[in-house]
């Protein structure tokens with residue numbers, strides 16, 4: 001079976017700062033893959049490498065069997081053109097800590113926008129899907145609201161619907177609930193849980209250990225740009241093997 005994400009010896013530097021120091025991991029299709037670790041350990045950087053928002057300096061990254069950002073001919077790698085990278089990226093949904101909705105568009109318009117602009121989809125078709133997606137994230141009655149008329153949790157659910165509108169094969173979540181008031185976190189996690197049940201492949205950077213334990217199939221603890229420990233979330237969280245993992249968990253659990 002082809003992995004949905006495969007990283008082999010991935011390195012990333014910003015100037016002299018060596019951030020990712022050889023990441024190896026594999027995410028199977030339909031898997032919920034959770035990534036935890038202290039601030040600055042490279043979690044966001046790694047997510048951004050998966051959809052080629054960042055270029056890696058060494059190693060290889062594949063999504064669904066395709067090299068990200070490169071084409072291989074023989075043993076040579078050729079960088080893809082921006083238009084080709086954009087084609088790869090549109091199959092990958094990304095949800096950020098800050099929702100970044102278009103403020104001048106209603107919820108349904110936000111969700112319709114990418115399929116119309118990127119795929120040239122007919123407005124009526126895009127609207128119908130957008131309404132269904134808003135329904136799915138529990139916001140069927142908020143389609144006409146502007147972001148300023150929605151709570152943070154509602155905005156984040158619109159952002160999830162917006163990513164789903166491109167019918168991605170992979171969803172990346174970068175701390176999707178960490179900017180939310182505590183009472184709004186549950187609704188967003190419920191939507192993510194529903195996505196997982198429907199078989200979406202998800203890579204989730206999170207501090208929600210309950211979510212990781214209940215929904216995650218795999219958990220990776222990253223520190224200092226390396227994978228320190230990985231395995232079944234219940235095992236890693238209740239019986240960490242490494243001192244660095246223990247120290248981190250003792251602060252967040």
Ligand SMILES: Nc1ncnc2c1ncn2[C@@H]1O[C@H](COP(=O)(O)OP(=O)(O)O)[C@@H](O)[C@H]1O
Pocket residue numbers: 014017019037038039040041042043044045046
């Ligand atoms: N565009 C950038 N330029 C320079 N340094 C960066 C950039 N993005 C991230 N970094 C640095 O890379 C390190 C890892 O950051 P990040 O991947 O955001 O960590 P995490 O998401 O685990 O908190 C941090 O030290 C951060 O300052």
Ligand SMILES: [Mg+2]
Pocket residue numbers: 043044045174
């Ligand atoms: Mg981050």
